Amino acid sequence: MAAAPPGGAVPADLATAAFSRQQNLVDFDDELVRRQRCFVVGSGGVGSCIGMTLARMGVAHVTFVDMDTVATSNLNRQLLFTPDQVGMNKVDACKQSLERSHAFRTSAAALHCNAVTRWADIVAEAQEQHMTAIFNGCDHGGFFDIALQALARALDSPCLYTAASTYAYTYQVDSYGTAAGEPCLLCTNPPAHSISIDDFAAASGAGRASEDAAGAITAEEALAVLKRVYQSEHELLPGMVRRSIAAASDGAATLPRTRGAVLRFRSALTGEILAELTPARVLAHTSLAFIPADPKPDTSSVGSWAVVCCMGSMFAVNCWVQRLAGQDVPPMTIANINAQRGSVWREQMGWDSFKFHPEPSDGCTLCGFKAPGMPAEEVAAMAGAGGAAAGG
Numbered sequence: 001m002a003a004a005p006p007g008g009a010v011p012a013d014l015a016t017a018a019f020s021r022q023q024n025l026v027d028f029d030d031e032l033v034r035r036q037r038c039f040v041v042g043s044g045g046v047g048s049c050i051g052m053t054l055a056r057m058g059v060a061h062v063t064f065v066d067m068d069t070v071a072t073s074n075l076n077r078q079l080l081f082t083p084d085q086v087g088m089n090k091v092d093a094c095k096q097s098l099e100r101s102h103a104f105r106t107s108a109a110a111l112h113c114n115a116v117t118r119w120a121d122i123v124a125e126a127q128e129q130h131m132t133a134i135f136n137g138c139d140h141g142g143f144f145d146i147a148l149q150a151l152a153r154a155l156d157s158p159c160l161y162t163a164a165s166t167y168a169y170t171y172q173v174d175s176y177g178t179a180a181g182e183p184c185l186l187c188t189n190p191p192a193h194s195i196s197i198d199d200f201a202a203a204s205g206a207g208r209a210s211e212d213a214a215g216a217i218t219a220e221e222a223l224a225v226l227k228r229v230y231q232s233e234h235e236l237l238p239g240m241v242r243r244s245i246a247a248a249s250d251g252a253a254t255l256p257r258t259r260g261a262v263l264r265f266r267s268a269l270t271g272e273i274l275a276e277l278t279p280a281r282v283l284a285h286t287s288l289a290f291i292p293a294d295p296k297p298d299t300s301s302v303g304s305w306a307v308v309c310c311m312g313s314m315f316a317v318n319c320w321v322q323r324l325a326g327q328d329v330p331p332m333t334i335a336n337i338n339a340q341r342g343s344v345w346r347e348q349m350g351w352d353s354f355k356f357h358p359e360p361s362d363g364c365t366l367c368g369f370k371a372p373g374m375p376a377e378e379v380a381a382m383a384g385a386g387g388a389a390a391g392g
């Protein structure tokens, strides 16, 4: 669908005159930017700010996705929302605010849904709108991030992937392209299955997992744990559990209750899930309720505010537009903006970008990248530094 001028109250020359200053920028292709069709998945602190910025840059189209409604406690940082929109679906409020105040040559659409359980709607929107960019502002977890990256790679035309997340005084931005031979999020930062080992041990009725634990967990018991943790009855789960138990116990139908066996089961289950999140398979799922969520930090006690949300969002849009222009953008950036307290990443205010060495691989299931492993001299250098180096 071609981009339609929003509203109707916008003066005809605004669509060109409003963008004259960015047309003067070096390394900025305004004609390229105005052709971009952007999928903003998650429309809260990060997504609403990203969508607003994309409209101010004059992209062709923005579709907002979210399942939540606007709450009063959102108003300190989710910049598109106004007090009269409290109680509205976030996506409808984003669209309304964009058209009212921020869109001069950008069309907007709203998709109110749970992106995990209504994945078919996400796929359909990405295909029908011919998305060229996916912005991930969802905090569902690492497996959902992989699914969106696979979607970006599965679409007919090139689609860049950018993600942003914020936490108190820290923001993280991930930026990936889809070019052949370019490693993806799965190569460089694979998700770990977060399900608790002790959950499985307890499923067989006794205590914590240990190396000498007796007894075994049946497939039904393991499936019950997954259904409870995932809050899902997804049809793929029983087969995934059965095959993962077999892989972890030399083909047996039950899983020994030892720590080692449970770790092997969890690793096999991760492989089962990732096998469903390849570009070849990801378009076919109607629901992604076979993936786990990451444990959620308690944002109501940790706190969140306008500056970290805006800085993370702006940094994400900047990474995207520079990658769009062909620049060599780092795949991951983590920033701390608190000069006093620092963070685990830096002792003082500042930011670091990371280039990864992918794990040695015969071919990533998502992007096909073949990783030879880290050069021997770099392994030696890291060992000499006590193995503390985080990246390039």
Ligand SMILES: [Zn+2]
Binding pocket: 183, 184, 185, 186, 187, 188, 364, 365, 366, 367, 368, 369
């Ligand atoms: Zn990959």
